[in-house]
Amino acid sequence: MIAQRDTTSGAGDPTAVRSLPRKSAWILALLFAASVINYLDRQSLSILARTIQTELHLTDLDYARIVQAFLLPYALSYLVAGRLTDWLRPKRAMIVFIVIWSAANLCTGFVRTGIQLGLMRFVLGLSEPGNWLAAPKAIAETFTIKARPLAMSIISAGATVGAALSPPIISFLALHYGWRSAFFTTGALGVLWVAPWALVYPKFRQTAIQSHAASHGWRSELGFWKRLLALREVWLLAALRMVTDPVWYFYLFWFPKYLGDSRHLSLAELGKTAWIVYVAADVGAISAGFAVSRLIAGGRNPVRAAQIVMTALACIAPVGAAIPFAVHMSDTFILASCVAFAQQGWSMLSMAMAFSFFSPEVVGTAWGIASAGSGLGGFLSTSLIGRCVTKLSYTPVFAGLAVLHPLSLVLLWSIRSSRAFTHAGAELQSIQD
DSSP: OOOOOOSTTOOOOHHHHHHHHTTHHHHHHHHHHHHHHHHHHHHHHTTTHHHHHHHHTTOOOHHHHHHHHHHHHHHHHHHHHHHHHHHHHHHHHHHHHHHHHHHHHHTTTTTSSSSHHHHHHHHHHHHHHHHHHHHHHHHHHSTTTOHHHHHHHHEEEEEEHHHHHHHHHHHHHHHHHHHHHHHHHHEEEEEEHHHHHHHHSSOOOOHHHHHHHHOOOOOOHHHHHHHHHTOOOHHHHHHHHHHHHHHHHHHHHHHHHHHHHOOOOOOHHHHTTTHHHHHHHHHOOOOOHHHHHHHHHHHHHHHHHHHHHHHHHHHHGGGGGGGGGOHHHHHHHHHHHHHHHHHHHHHHHHHHTTTTTTTTTHHHHHHHHHHHHHHHHHHHHHHHHHHHHHOOSSSSHHHHHHHHHHHHHHTTTSSOSSHHHHHHHHHHHHHOO
């Protein structure tokens, strides 16, 4: 069956399986590090937004367009990168993606115009999704079903650790060595990551689905896409991410700007305080994974367990509407931390839910389609946020974001639990046979 196979390695290679116990911790550590680097690269622009806007003479609408230059290819890339990851496998896919995005970030240090900056962010957006498709596939290949939610929560925590480290690291580099040094430094980290990954990650034999695709050509590939796109669960996951992920994109790309523009924090003050919000997101991702793992261990269906925890998180997220009315900065950070905690726990569990429907052979492609919804939601919301901030203020933005998680509960509970396993497996079984 394509869905729900409880094996240590999704590839089904006995030789590889025997070598995994002593390597799995290293694999997880490197995937965690890649996620940290991914978010250091992504966050550099938002931390330095005001500084770069001043030097390159960019308005808030110009900044919104540059963020969109990242998000549009980010959304579209998921549709292709997922399938590319299934073909290349995690070892080679991670190397390709991280080298490209690191080069783009490093070259950002040389830009002189807004157009050049937008081009570098375009390449960054084109390549960064690979991390969030290859990493889940690597987890699916090297961890058992029961261990995957916690492993994925650790990978998700890498993102928020990177987001938390960004304010102090980026601001320190910019204040002492100039803003361009921040891009040179973070870009170089990805290149250094490649060597240990190439040494640690094991080789797997070709899977049945890869052999089938290679021998039957484009007709088999077309049949694969038709069957996968016919699955209701793929579209529900995509819609779920499209509705809720704009919250996270706001806290990544706009919240540091809000602190500078509306709360008048300097770059040095941002470096000292903004990390608090992203640490809370880190705690949310790990806590959500732990809570679901405990529910599964207690006999809950994996999908139902995720739905229960995500519903609780959706009740926390709306507190962000009160942020513009907070008098003290401590209150602002407490409220923003609650939102980040809920959002990243929610996001991680939506990723873990994909494991409940799809085997390692196809999870990259399926999750890529779902994640395209995330990028599309971010792209559309960024345009609205830019116009709202320019013509009105941040207050209606916070209010609008506060209703997204409660609204998405309808989508969340439309996803079936035990029936989905049979449905997904029956639809995709013929691809592997």
